[in-house]
Amino acid sequence: MPERRVAEPTRMLEREVKLAATPDFKLPELDEVDGAVQATQPDEHRLETVYFDTPDLRLARWGCSLRLRQGEGWTLKLPSSSSGPTLNRRELEFPGDGGRPPEAATTLVMAYVRRSSLVPVASLSTVRRRVQLKQAGGRVLAEVVDDDVSVIQGLRVASRFREVEVELRDDAGERLLEPLLARLRLAGAADGDNLPKLVRALGPRASAPPEVAPLELTLRSTAADLVRHAIATSVAALLRHDPGVRLGDDPEDIHRARVATRRLRSQLRTFRTVLEPPWAQALREDLRWLAAGLGEIRDKQVMAERLRSRTASLPDVDGHAVAELAAQLDVESEEARGRLVLDMRSDRYIALLERLVDAARNPSITEPAKERATEVVTVMAAGDWKRLRKAVEALGDDPADAELHQVRILAKRSRYAAEAAEPVLGKPPARFAAALTELQDLLGDHQDSVTAQQWLRRAAEGSLAFVAGQLTAIERDVAFSDRSLWRRKWKLVARKRLRRWMI
Numbered sequence: 001m002p003e004r005r006v007a008e009p010t011r012m013l014e015r016e017v018k019l020a021a022t023p024d025f026k027l028p029e030l031d032e033v034d035g036a037v038q039a040t041q042p043d044e045h046r047l048e049t050v051y052f053d054t055p056d057l058r059l060a061r062w063g064c065s066l067r068l069r070q071g072e073g074w075t076l077k078l079p080s081s082s083s084g085p086t087l088n089r090r091e092l093e094f095p096g097d098g099g100r101p102p103e104a105a106t107t108l109v110m111a112y113v114r115r116s117s118l119v120p121v122a123s124l125s126t127v128r129r130r131v132q133l134k135q136a137g138g139r140v141l142a143e144v145v146d147d148d149v150s151v152i153q154g155l156r157v158a159s160r161f162r163e164v165e166v167e168l169r170d171d172a173g174e175r176l177l178e179p180l181l182a183r184l185r186l187a188g189a190a191d192g193d194n195l196p197k198l199v200r201a202l203g204p205r206a207s208a209p210p211e212v213a214p215l216e217l218t219l220r221s222t223a224a225d226l227v228r229h230a231i232a233t234s235v236a237a238l239l240r241h242d243p244g245v246r247l248g249d250d251p252e253d254i255h256r257a258r259v260a261t262r263r264l265r266s267q268l269r270t271f272r273t274v275l276e277p278p279w280a281q282a283l284r285e286d287l288r289w290l291a292a293g294l295g296e297i298r299d300k301q302v303m304a305e306r307l308r309s310r311t312a313s314l315p316d317v318d319g320h321a322v323a324e325l326a327a328q329l330d331v332e333s334e335e336a337r338g339r340l341v342l343d344m345r346s347d348r349y350i351a352l353l354e355r356l357v358d359a360a361r362n363p364s365i366t367e368p369a370k371e372r373a374t375e376v377v378t379v380m381a382a383g384d385w386k387r388l389r390k391a392v393e394a395l396g397d398d399p400a401d402a403e404l405h406q407v408r409i410l411a412k413r414s415r416y417a418a419e420a421a422e423p424v425l426g427k428p429p430a431r432f433a434a435a436l437t438e439l440q441d442l443l444g445d446h447q448d449s450v451t452a453q454q455w456l457r458r459a460a461e462g463s464l465a466f467v468a469g470q471l472t473a474i475e476r477d478v479a480f481s482d483r484s485l486w487r488r489k490w491k492l493v494a495r496k497r498l499r500r501w502m503i
Contacts, residue, residue: 009092009104011249014077016167017086017181019189023162027146028187030131033179037141040132047126051198052101054116060206062112062239063089065198066101073097076105077196078243085177086168087194090247107345111242114350114357122201123152133176141173142166144180151201161200164189212236212360217423223274223376224369230271230420232360234264239353245294246344248337251301258294261287264356266416270380279364286352293340300333303452310474314467321467325459373424375503381417381429382502388414392490401450401479404486408443411436411493421501428501435498439489446482449475 030039048070053059059066063079074094080087094102101118129146144166151159166180185191199206214232215225237260244253265287268280304326311322343349368376388410395403415436421429452475460468 009076009094011247012091012093014089014091014167015086016165017177018192018194019164019166019181019184020192021146021162021164021189023148025146025162025164025188027129027131027144027164028183030133030144030180030183033133033183034176037133037135037176040134042129042131042146044127044129047124047128049124049126050120051122051124051201052118053121053198054113055119055121056116056211057121057202057206057208058112058116058211059109060121060196060198060202061208061210064109064112064243065196066105066109066118067198068097068099068101070097074102074105076108078108079240087196090243108243108246110246110345110350111239111353114353122198124197124201125150125152126197133173133180135172139170139172141170142168142176142180144184147197149197149201159201163192163197163200210236210239212239212357217373219374219424221373221424222369223271223371223373224363224365226373226377226420226424227271227274227363227365227369228360229423230267231264231356231363234260234267235356235360238264238356242344245337246341248334248341251298254294254298254301254337258291258298261291261294262412263416263419265291266413267420270384270413270417270420273380274366274369274376276364276366283355283359286348286355290349290352293336293343296336297333297340299451300329300336302448303455304329304333306448306452307471310471313474314470318467318470321464322471325456325464325468325471328459329455377417377421377424378501378503381414381421382499384410384414384417385499385502389494401447404443404483405447405450408440408447411440411443415440425501428498432493432498432501435489435493435495439486439493442482442486442489446479446486449479449482453479 027042033039050068052066052068065075065077067075069075072093073096076092076094078090078092080089092105092108094105096102106113106118127148131144132140133142133144134140144164146164147162149161149163150157151161164184166177166184168174168177195207212232212235214229214236215221217225217229221229238257241253241257241260244250245257247253265284268275268284268287272280307322307326307329311319314322388407391407391410395407399407415433418429418433418436422433453472456468456472456475460472
């Protein structure tokens with residue numbers, strides 16, 4: 001039976017700043033904010049909105065919201081990616097006005113909902129006064145909205161609040177942000193905490209930490225505390241980027257999810273003396289399955305970026321061939337992502353997420369986990385370091401590509417072990433991890449070059465063969481250069497002063 005197709009949502013990036021307002025606040029005149037922009041007259045309308053979440057408010061606690069607004073359909077907002085004064089969130093709109101969330105929306109938050117259910121959790125009635133700021137020609141650069149919000153419980157108003165939002169609708173509107181905020185503050189609006197309406201409506205339960213949150217660690221923390229912190233850090237990163245992997249609109253989500261999976265597999269190995277072996281091994285094996293899917297996508301993405309970066313090294317006439325080769329990789333990457341997304345809708349994946357959430361809270365630990373973290377982690381990190389050192393010492397003068405790749409893997413394990421120690425030991429393991437990162441990056445570039453050469457030889461057909469050959473020659477030179485430098489990086493890593501914190 002063919003798979004039922006799910007309608008694609010309308011996607012956008014919401015960028016806004018929220019200000020608190022008193023009940024008697026009035027929108028000021030905004031005509032003179034910018035001479036090249038015209039402010040419309042305020043329009044007023046009422047919005048009736050129902051928010052859906054799990055009974056324990058998982059979506060809100062992760063920074064998501066799913067709402068049904070009369071006359072507008074469904075809107076899903078994903079966790080914030082704020083890096084400045086604005087609250088930045090992916091916003092997706094879905095058609096429909098039924099009481100059941102659309103499958104296309106629920107699939108995107110499947111990692112948070114898992115085996116729970118989505119139910120109505122809040123009803124808001126909002127009187128909105130809106131002013132748009134437009135350029136000549138009618139393009140909307142920004143909107144200022146004054147929202148008087150009533151939280152409805154049954155047939156009564158449980159609470160009310162007022163807020164003002166400045167939403168940037170166009171990149172050219174960036175210059176309007178500070179003048180608009182200054183004008184609104186002068187009129188009596190005050191800087192708030194940028195909390196979404198749903199969180200303000202539901203109160204402390206909605207602003208509680210997500211179900212997976214790393215512990216705060218101190219020098220007195222036990223090894224069990226450190227294990228929980230490490231597992232929770234990686235699981236939280238995987239969950240946070242899960243919707244982006246499904247959407248496929250930002251390669252960074254694939255990268256971050258892959259790193260989280262790799263880091264967790266490595267640290268489960270590093271912490272093996274304080275974890276029950278069957279429990280840790282079973283989790284590592286299931287993570288291997290997920291890491292393989294993420295790795296296949298990310299490797300193609302990296303290679304495509306790599307080939308495009310070589311365009312400047314070739315004659316202009318060959319640029320189209322490079323673009324065609326990179327486009328082949330884009331297709332292969334997207335096909336691999338399609339396969340992974342199907343896997344991410346399976347019972348196997350949901351079961352894995354349930355186990356990971358449980359592992360972040362209650363890892364299966366052994367008796368040594370009760371010891372002080374500072375004593376245990378130094379021994380563990382030393383073990384990973386010794387394995388790396390022995391592997392390097394066993395190399396000949398001209399190691400094979402596969403041997404250098406194995407050194408890179410061991411360097412990454414040692415780095416992850418050092419990073420796990422950083423929350424309790426501070427700067428010494430951080431400096432060691434930084435040196436290992438430089439070695440790992442160099443050997444990673446070498447491996448990427450080797451992989452690119454292998455792919456180019458397979459792809460070298462017809463009119464693309466000549467350019468594929470030129471690119472292969474460039475990659476061969478890069479690999480040779482990396483080989484000439486890696487031992488220099490190794491000597492920096494091997495300095496004794498970087499390892500004094502280990503036992």
